[in-house]
Amino acid sequence: KAGVTQTPRYLIKTRGQQVTLSCSPISGHRSVSWYQQTPGQGLQFLFEYFSETQRNKGNFPGRFSGRQFSNSRSEMNVSTLELGDSALYLCASSHPSTSGESYEQYFGPGTRLTVT
């Protein structure tokens, strides 16, 4: 199976602009989660989508939003970019488990966003 793919891999934006990042999950996976990784804060959960619905959200401002399409592909959008939004944005997909336990997340390579 092909792994999780993210596009673009690198992005440079100017403060105040907006950006859209894309994530294609592993075939058959219906859950997509997004994380922000920075040297200072580490890996932080942004949100999770399952069957086109946001199921859980981390502690980020409303400038961060996302959506999921019927084919499970997901996008995240950051509006009014700030310098502090510079980070590696990771997407992870997972397959529902019938056992009731949390299931393994498969991570993509990330999109490196630089805000100048």
Add this chain to the structure above:
Amino acid sequence: AQRVTQPEKLLSVFKGAPVELKCNYSYSGSPELFWYVQYSRQRLQLLLRHISRESIKGFTADLNKGETSFHLKKPFAQEEDSAMYYCALSGRGGGADGLTFGKGTHLIIQP
């Protein structure tokens, strides 16, 4: 609020020596704990999870609810174990409801 603490940013040991990467958590319910690993120029990947209680690449981790710890151990380190290791917590079963990660420990195995 849930929190994961990895007290060591960097851990350097010699090949063949035992390794222990510490992880402590804070969560009021019954958490699920994981160890993720990121080798150089590779993606973040699951190493092991406490529910499966299996040993992967010689690593084991036991969930100690009394001490709220989930330390990762390996009796004899190998050079290929050099990587970033992240301890993570999921607060609810049945879904990927968002992992809370520790800041990570950079493990360096010296020859």
